[in-house]
Amino acid sequence: MTRPARAVLAVLPAVLAVLPAAGLPSPARLEQLQQQPQERLVQGQAYLAKFGWVSTTESRFGSLQSLSSKLAEFQQFAGLPVTGVMDDATVAKMQQPRCGVPDKAAPLKRQRRRKRYALQGSRWRNKALTYKIVNWPKNRDRELTRKAISDAFQAWADVSALTFMEIAASTNSKANIDVRFEYGDHGDGDAFDGPGGTLAHAFFPIYGGDAHFDKSESFIVTPGGRDGVDLFTVAAHEFGHSLGLAHSEVNDALMAPFYRPPGVNRDVIKQDDIKGIQSMYGPPEEQPAPAPDTGGPPDTDSGGGGDGGGGDETDGDGDEGEVDARESENAALCEDSSVDAIITVSVKPGRETYVFKGGDYWRLTDIAVAEGYPQRIADRWGGLPDDLDDAMVYTPRRNSKELVFFFKGDKVWRMTNLPTVDEGYPKLISEEFQGIPNDIDAAFTWKRNKKIYFFKGDQYWRFDYEAAKSGGQGVSDKYPQNIRVWRGLPGNLDTVNTWKNGRTYFFKGGSYYKIRDRPLRLTGGYPRNTGEWWFGCPDNQGSIHQQQPAASQQRGDISADETYRDTVIGYGEGDTQPRYGGSAGLTRPSELLTSLLLPLLAALAARQL
Known part of the structure; x- marks a missing residue:
């Protein structure tokens, strides 16, 4: 055997070991995939094709090796165990309500490296954008719907230099972004599928930026409501696409493709989303200081550096606005x-x-x-x-x-x-x-x-x-x-x-x-x-x-x-025992006795209560 041949044989086990990690399916994985029900494999192929993981040709004629590799890519993106097969966790993830925009949207220009957030490649030239609500969801209060959509736009305005203004649908003025609620096949080549499944989709700026929502969904327009999908959360996600963001691989980001109900703070935009939007439009611009209220206290010199300790209104520390805001927020509690x-x-x-x-x-x-x-x-x-x-x-x-x-x-x-x-x-x-x-x-x-x-x-x-x-x-x-x-x-x-x-x-x-x-x-x-x-x-x-x-x-x-005495009883904060006379090594005899008895007393107290 030649020396090159022996060298190849020597490294072959290491090469075979890294094939699955490199996205190439192992023989065992292929065998497992081949034994899965045909219906499940067809379901996986259709899903991967719909959301951009495989081309139409691959979905029709692709081999098991190709399907397994693409499944592994999707599983890694979705935060699932990477098995390369249609396991139960993957099937459940594919059945989860989500955005209809493909995960593998083709960028307009090749990026040097993959970021956690993803930019589609187009953006708006101006930062003051308008939107128009063309029609409405079924059986939902219009003013509450309008507020949910406005709040969704405002969520992006709060973390970027963008501003948004609604234009009435009754006017002939054209808006940058049209918001529509539509059933099934609504003329854009991407039909909705009824309740569940695809909730909405939106177009990137280069394609017009419009956002479409599935009218057959039961959208919730009041925060904390049950038995439906929160419109504010879905709209905020779709408007991210309208502004140029693609789907993120960070699972807790708003721009991840899968729907999650909002928390009580409704702070759906996460750090990954903020980095993405600010990379395109910059951070929020500083607001100019409001003009003095001539009906209030006399104006004071704001040049002095106050100590932030809550001094009185005429000490010149420039904190009057902050104090006024604090008082207005907690007035009822104070x-x-x-x-x-x-x-x-x-x-x-x-x-x-x-x-x-x-x-x-x-x-x-x-x-x-x-x-x-x-x-x-x-x-x-x-x-x-x-x-x-x-x-x-x-x-x-x-x-x-x-x-x-x-x-x-x-x-x-x-x-x-x-x-x-x-x-x-x-x-x-x-x-x-x-x-x-x-x-x-x-x-x-x-x-x-x-x-x-x-x-x-x-x-x-x-x-x-x-x-x-x-x-x-x-x-x-x-x-x-x-x-x-x-x-x-x-x-x-x-x-x-x-x-x-x-x-x-x-x-x-x-x-x-x-x-x-x-x-x-x-x-x-x-x-x-x-x-x-x-x-x-x-x-x-x-x-x-x-x-x-x-x-x-x-x-x-x-x-x-x-x-x-009060500090010793109960060890004080952090269960630390104070030392006698400031010494780092001496303790009082009574303190030593306390340290031995306290655990027993605590146990007795818990049992007594």
Whole structure:
């Protein structure tokens, strides 16, 4: 055997090992594909042809090798396990409602490298675009439909230099983008397929930019609605195509081809989408400062550099507009800091805190109220009533799906996927939580034992949700018990919240309390003023401190004036033990004893409650 032949044989096993990774199907994969039902293979070929993965010729005459390779490409794009066969996960993904624009849209010019987002290659020359709603979906309120479409355009305007303006359909003026709702074959060569499947499609700028929506779909035009497809989300995706974006391979991007219901914040445009749109049209242009309001306070020198600590209006720090905006966003919370409910829930990419009061809700940052609030509960939370009694988040096990419960009177609503109410709800409290009274004051899940605690007046109940769902007893016969067990906690609570730091806070009126569970008792330095520490209310609203809380003293942090004794009991924040006399090595004898007894006391307290 010649030396070149021996060299080829030496590397042959390595070459065969990388064939599947290189997109070339292995013999085992081809055999598995050949054994699959013919109907499933035809379904896969048709899907891949429809959405640009194979040409018409390939779909008619392609070999199993070609089909397997294209399936592997699609699976990688869709975030599926790359098997190269029509497995169950691939079939399910192909049946998922989606956009009708091909995934493999041919770019107008070859790009040097594949980006996470994808540009089709054409764009609008001007950045002030117009649109016209030519016709309407069936059985949907036109003004709500108009708002959903306007909001979808605005979502792109918020992250780019683009602006959008609607032109009335009754005028003869031509718009840049026509928005239409059509049935089946509607004259553009890409017929709709009825409910499900293809929801909509749009044309890139070079082809006119128009967006068409399948009129047979049950579009939801009110945020949080059920039994349909959210028009705002679908429209925002399609308008991305109208602006020049192709489908993205990032699964959580808006420009990924598959439909996903929006979250409660409706922040459907993700970082990948922002990078794509700004690469074509640039970031939002800075807005000029508004002219002074001559009917308000005298104009002040804005050249001084304020310290951001919330000084008075005439100190020349230039923050008047910021303070005014903050006051307008949280005015109702600062005038009366009592609330109906506070929950902290998982919202990608992290956790968010929401406050409910009357018919409004707010989203909180780490130190204040987020911009753009309040908003109406009815506009975002899937049919929840106003004036809730309370809400709580229940997570039975680590990494399990959160269940969010909302209470009012004798009814309870449950959400598994925010902000949509689960099917079959609302239910009676007596049905979902047998043994718990109606008109509760507050409820929360205690992290130490994963049990739910309900409060009403000066009594409380412990509920085992997992046991109740398994047919067991949710409430022990020894309940209700007196709230005095929670040492220092008042009766008639408003709400309870377990915040991002894992600590639990109890709210009543304009104050809030923190309870240590090692041992069970009120934390020193509480109650605190809810308006200042949670809602960012300014000093003139009656807050405890003289300025906005520092970053090191946000909400649940131990204040500087707490005593040594209060800090030792329960180990303080972060379960760290303070040292005696500032020494890094010495501890008090009593502290050593405490460190040995506290775990036992905590376990006894959990069992007692």
